[in-house]
Amino acid sequence: MDAVEGGRERLTASARRRQRAAIEQNPSRGRRRRRGGIQLEVAPPPPPIAPPANVPAGHVPNAEGAHVVDAPEDAPAAAVWDGIRPLLGGPVDESLFISFRTHVATQIWVNRDYRGVMRPHCHAKILEPPLALTQIIERTRLTPLVTCSFRWSHKALVTAFVERWQLETNTFHMPFGEITITLDNVATILGIPVIGKVVSCPKLDDAVAQDLLVSTLGVEDSDASLALRDVRGQSVKLSWLKTIFSNLGDAPTVEKTTYAARAYLLYLLSSTLFTDKSGGRVSVGLLYVLQDLDTVHEYGWGAAALATLYRHLVLGSSQGSGELFITFIYPEGGT
Incomplete structure (x- = not known):
């Protein structure tokens, strides 16, 4: 991940409560803004935090008091601490973050009902391609996707990252x-x-x-129609795709192998890169880019x-979402 320096410390929940109580007792200390029916409170910046006596030179604390950020070794402790202030209750200029009204962070700042930890969805295990399809799948350069799934994820860690995502800056x-x-x-x-290629x-x-299912997967019109009606919309179930590439037999023809390879690639892509919360269906439109298996690697x-x-x-x-479908994950644990 690429990092950009700059930022402020966030107030703890107890500190925010104390700040609100002080504002209610003395309204002149802060100002109130209303946007989209949500009332936000912004207090004036608090005075700089005084460094404790035992702070070593070259370190500053995080919100919990741990010394984690290095500063120049020759900088005195007092100079490092000077100017460090907690993060206030939301953005000062809301015009820069037009999505803030609907962002989950708004619920946190105004103490609304918090949605809690998210429920990450993922495919625990991807089926390996049949032996007859191995060489075809390798030519597409998508073989690494077979092993990119995972059995579990850290829900709290995923939730913490998602809550800090901003639409305007990605x-x-x-x-x-x-x-x-x-x-x-x-x-x-x-x-x-x-x-x-795009x-x-x-x-x-x-x-x-x-028609696309019939021409690319070699199924009968009646089977394709039934598969589409079973899901509704232009999608089919992953379980239906599995029946196509799993029943190749001992000596499949080149044509049948090609059909099965397209079915497996559609299953693989929908289980890893192009997932949704349904977790069990895939859009038929992906077959457009899988029609020519010799050009799949060019995308x-x-x-x-x-x-x-x-x-x-x-x-x-x-604010209205409580689920997330994880497409890939770092070996160290971050998505």
Whole structure:
């Protein structure tokens, strides 16, 4: 992740309560703003925090008092502490963050009912491709996705990051500055192409979606129609795709192998990069870019994955969301 220096310390819950009580007793100490039906309180900056006697030179505390940020070794302790103030109750200029009214952070600042820890969704295990499909899948350069799933995630850690995501900047706003997820991170974690053709899937009606299933997966019209009706919309179940690539037999023909490879790739992509909270279905539109298996490796799948992750983070940081589908994860534990 890339970091940008700059930021302020956030008030603890008890400190915010004391600050509100002081404002209620003396309204002239703070001012009130109203935006979108939500009343926010902004107090004047508190005086600089006095350093304790035992603070070593070159360190400053975080909100809990731990010395974690290094400063120049020749800087005196008092100079390092001077100017450090807690984070106030929300942004001072709301015009810079137009999504703040609907952001989950607003609920926290105004002490509304907190949604609690999010429920991350993920596919615990991705099925490996049948032996007959191994070489085809390797040529697409998407083989690393087979092993990128995980059995569990740290819900509190995921929630903490999601609550700090900002739509306007596509970054996590942390006490020490801003960090974000880049294409380099995607390439390092997933090992898939990040540069190439744009992954673009057109909107389909039922008739076009059915024809696409028949032509790319080799299924009967009746089976394709039933699969679409079973889910509604232009999507099919992952379990239905599994039946196509799992029943190849001992000596499959080249045509049947090609159909099965497309079904497996659609299953693989929908289980890793292009997921949603349904967790069990996939859009048929992805088959458009899987029609020619010899050109699948030419697409920038990593860029499409990052755009999808950004979208999920935006949805997850809104007040009405309590779930998040995790597409990929750092080995160290961060998404």
